[in-house]
Every structure is written in C-alpha cells, then in structure tokens.
Amino acid sequence: MNRAASVVTLVLLVGAGLGLTYVVQDASAPQIAREQRLLDSRKLLDVLAPDAYDNQPLEQPLPLAETGLSHSMLLAGYRATRLGQPVAVLLRTRTEGYAGVIELLVAIDANGRLLGVKTLRQNETPALGGLIGDWPNSWLATFAGKSRTAPDDAGWALKKDQGQFDQLAGATITSRATVNAIHDALRYFDEHRVSLLGVAP
Incomplete structure (x- = not known):
C-alpha cells in the first residue's frame, strides 16, 4: 500500500x-x-426519606399565593406524593440573616408536622452562623416533629427571647431569622393546606 x-x-x-x-x-x-x-433532585430533597415519595416534586412547582410572610418570603413550593397521595409539601423560603440572605427548604408532612429543614444558601460568618449550612445539621434537626401550634406562637422563639429553642452558639441573628422563617412556613402550610396538598377540604 x-x-x-x-x-x-x-x-x-x-x-x-x-x-x-x-x-x-x-x-x-x-x-x-x-x-x-x-x-x-435527590441532593435537594434529602430532607425526605427516599422511599417516602415516588414522584419528582421539583418538576411540578405549586402555584403560591401571598408569598410575603411575616419574617420571610416564599420562593417556591413542591408536593411530594406516593401512589398518587400527598405525603409532604416542600417550601423554599428566604429570610435575612446576619450577613445576608438565608434560603431554606422546609419539608412538612400532610398532617402539618415538620419533617426536616435544609439550608440551600447562606453567607453567614464561618464557624458561627455559617454552621447553618452544614448537612446533616444537628441544630436544624431539633425542629423535626414540630408544627405550627406545637409549640405555640410564643414558644416559636429562641430561649433568650422566652421561646423554646436553643440558638447556634454566637449566632443569635442567624438563629432567630431561621426560627421565624420555619414558623412562617408552618403557618403558611396550615393556612393553605388544601391547595398545597391538592385535596378536597
């Protein structure tokens, strides 16, 4: 050749x-x-047990009304279902921390009880308020099982504000903003339960 x-x-x-x-x-x-x-999606939704739902919640955002809340603002909402039945609502919320915006994903079960909270964005002081960005997060885990009324409104505050919750050490403003945003999300869920869950009243 x-x-x-x-x-x-x-x-x-x-x-x-x-x-x-x-x-x-x-x-x-x-x-x-x-x-x-x-x-x-799995990384974002790790506030839910993988076998708790069988849909892709993030692919079907929920329409939200009245998104400006007392201490925070809702950015998005999603419904997790299993076998066509609602099992949880996820609310993406934004609040103002010590050094800037804090974004949280708050997972609430169909009965209005908190399943978990994950920080999606934060600019807080490293080793202080910045600890809120760790995952898993032992401080945020203390909110699991709480609801809008358990504790009552007065209890949804830091202990230094006569409430029931400890704060992240050295991070009062970050902790206070987070507690208020979580309570806002639970209150919003209770007030909009029917539309969020997509079930008849």
Whole structure:
C-alpha cells in the first residue's frame, strides 16, 4: 500500500471513529441529563426519606399565593406524593440573616408536622452562623416533629427571647431569622393546606 492510500485510510478511520463517538454521545445525552437531574433532585430533597415519595416534586412547582410572610418570603413550593397521595409539601423560603440572605427548604408532612429543614444558601460568618449550612445539621434537626401550634406562637422563639429553642452558639441573628422563617412556613402550610396538598377540604 502506498503512502497516499495509507493516509486516506487513516483519515477515513479517524473520521468514522469521531462520527461514532458523536452518535453515541448524542444518543446518551438525554439519559445523562436525566441522571444529573435525578442526582440534583435527590441532593435537594434529602430532607425526605427516599422511599417516602415516588414522584419528582421539583418538576411540578405549586402555584403560591401571598408569598410575603411575616419574617420571610416564599420562593417556591413542591408536593411530594406516593401512589398518587400527598405525603409532604416542600417550601423554599428566604429570610435575612446576619450577613445576608438565608434560603431554606422546609419539608412538612400532610398532617402539618415538620419533617426536616435544609439550608440551600447562606453567607453567614464561618464557624458561627455559617454552621447553618452544614448537612446533616444537628441544630436544624431539633425542629423535626414540630408544627405550627406545637409549640405555640410564643414558644416559636429562641430561649433568650422566652421561646423554646436553643440558638447556634454566637449566632443569635442567624438563629432567630431561621426560627421565624420555619414558623412562617408552618403557618403558611396550615393556612393553605388544601391547595398545597391538592385535596378536597
């Protein structure tokens, strides 16, 4: 085989390899994107047990009314279901901390009890209020099982404000803002339960 024929053969082989690579990547791109969305969703939704729901809550945001709350603002809401029945509502909320915005994801079961809280965004002081961004978070875990009325309104405050909750050490403003935002979310759930759960009153 002469040199020109070898070069042509090599070019054809490289072209075929590149074409095949492109076809494989193009065919697998939707699957890769789908897997990445599931991974992102699982990371965001780890306030819920993986077997507690069987839908993709983040793909169907709920319409929210009256999103400006007493101490926070709702950014989004999602419904988790299992076998078509609502099991939880997730409310994404924003409040003002010591050093800027704090965004939380608050998971509430169908009976109005808190399942979990996760910090999605914060700029608080490292080693103080910034600890709110840790996951898992032992301080945020202390709110699990609480509801709008347990404790009562007066109890939804820091102990230094005559409430029932400890604060993150050295982070009064961060802790107070978080407690208020969680209570806001629970109050909103109670007041909009029917529309959030999508069930008849």
